[in-house]
Amino acid sequence: MRAFKDISETNYINMAEKKATKSGKKAAKLEDINYKPEPLPMKVKKEKKKEESGEVKEEIRDLDEKKKALLEKAKKLSEKVIEASSEEIVEKVKEKEGTELLPLEEYVKSGIYLGTRVITPDMRKYVYRRRNDGIAVFNTTLIDKKLKEAAELLAQYDPKDFIIVCKRPAGETAVKMFSQLTGVRMFIKKYPAGILTNTSLPDFFETKLVVICDPWVDKNAMKDAQIVHIPILALCDTNNLTRDLDHVLPCNNKSNKSLGLVFYVLAREYMKARGIKGKLPDIEKFKGEEIKQSVKYGV
Numbered sequence: 130m131r132a133f134k135d136i137s138e139t140n141y142i143n144m145a146e147k148k149a150t151k152s153g154k155k156a157a158k159l160e161d162i163n164y165k166p167e168p169l170p171m172k173v174k175k176e177k178k179k180e181e182s183g184e185v186k187e188e189i190r191d192l193d194e195k196k197k198a199l200l201e202k203a204k205k206l207s208e209k210v211i212e213a214s215s216e217e218i219v220e221k222v223k224e225k226e227g228t229e230l231l232p233l234e235e236y237v238k239s240g241i242y243l244g245t246r247v248i249t250p251d252m253r254k255y256v257y258r259r260r261n262d263g264i265a266v267f268n269t270t271l272i273d274k275k276l277k278e279a280a281e282l283l284a285q286y287d288p289k290d291f292i293i294v295c296k297r298p299a300g301e302t303a304v305k306m307f308s309q310l311t312g313v314r315m316f317i318k319k320y321p322a323g324i325l326t327n328t329s330l331p332d333f334f335e336t337k338l339v340v341i342c343d344p345w346v347d348k349n350a351m352k353d354a355q356i357v358h359i360p361i362l363a364l365c366d367t368n369n370l371t372r373d374l375d376h377v378l379p380c381n382n383k384s385n386k387s388l389g390l391v392f393y394v395l396a397r398e399y400m401k402a403r404g405i406k407g408k409l410p411d412i413e414k415f416k417g418e419e420i421k422q423s424v425k426y427g428v
Contacts, residue, residue, distance in 0.1 A: 228273040230280075230394050235412070241380050241387040242267040244367030251371040255379035265367040267379055276391065279362060279378045280398035283340075288312040288403075291338035294320050294350040299385040300342045302417030303392035310396050310407055316350070325353040338362065343382050344369050364391060389416030 228236065236242055244265035248256055255275075257268040283291065294316045295304045301317050308315040314336075324332050325339075339354040340362045341347035354361050355373055362376040363369070371377050381387035393415040400407065 228270060230273055230276055230398075231390070233269060235390065236269050236272065239381075239386040239390040239416070240384050241272060241390055242269045243381050243384075243387075245383075247368035249368060249370055252365060252367045252369060252379065256367060267367070267381075272378075272380055275378050276380075276394055277398075279376065280395055280402070282362060282376060283338075283395060283399050284402035286338055289314070290336060291340060292316065292336050293340040293342075294347045295342040295388075296320065296346045297342055297383070297388075299383060300388040300392075302385065303389045303415045304342070306410065306415050307392040307396045310409065311399055311403075311405060320347065320350045322349040322353065325350075325359065326356050342388065344371070344374065364388070385418070386416045389413075 242257075244252075244256065244267055246263045246265070248265050255267055255271050257266045259265055288311050292314045293304050293307065295301065296318060298318075304315050304317055307313065321330075321332060323330055324334065325336065327333060336359060338360050339350055341350055342364045344351055344363050344365060351361060351363070351373075353359075360375040361373075362378065363371070363374045364378045364380055364382040365371055365374070366380070366382045369382075378391070380391055390412060393409075393412045396415075397409055399405070400409065
């Protein structure tokens with residue numbers, strides 16, 4: 130490159146001298162000749178690349194510093210996070226409001242406030258928050274309120290005027306005890322579809338209210354009730370849909386302990402309201418033995 134530059138300068142001087150000789154003037158010296166050679170394109174490109182690479186390196190350093198600062202900030206924030214247990218959640222609810230039908234400890238013991246990992250838009254209004262493992266937590270105060278409303282609803286009907294349907298094994302013991310104490314007709318394990326709608330069936334009958342323990346598991350009974358426009362009271366978990374239901378009782382509807390608590394309270398309040406005499410068994414009798422949840426209807 131240097132050699133090329135020297136040749137260019139020499140040619141320029143020679144041309145200037147020849148021109149000066151022809152015109153009768155003395156050739157100018159190199160210093161007097163205002164020679165300003167243009168930078169070669171290749172050289173310009175290299176200089177630009179150097180400048181650009183320098184700017185890129187500087188930007189990369191800035192980004193690395195910002196990334197490092199963000200990681201440090203995230204680490205500090207993670208250290209401040211306190212995992213909330215179910216007991217802590219319950220204590221927070223307890224501080225806000227109390228319960229009427231049962232002490233809050235009974236609700237906690239039964240696990241009635243524990244939902245599933247799925248929260249449908251219909252059930253979102255009953256959810257207090259999520260646990261760290263993703264399980265939804267019902268608002269216990271709302272459960273107490275809705276349980277009281279359900280008890281008041283049942284008290285309006287005679288035992289012969291409504292039925293209880295519970296296909297889930299976890300609720301068999303509780304529903305049986307409720308039926309024995311109140312005389313209300315029940316359907317467990319299997320519900321004969323059409324007995325509320327098909328008048329030609331030998332076991333056809335009419336009723337004024339249908340109580341179901343899960344809108345999905347007991348969907349046959351729910352459909353029959355909808356066809357003949359019979360009001361429905363449904364126990365609904367966080368993963369249930371409540372469309373076409375007249376009354377919703379939010380609760381864990383998959384646990385024998387939770388269902389035992391529900392039907393214990395309903396039996397107690399119904400017997401009291403209807404003047405039914407009889408000894409009410411302990412709440413633990415309603416819960417029965419623990420039954421593993423079915424995978425098909427699991428959370």
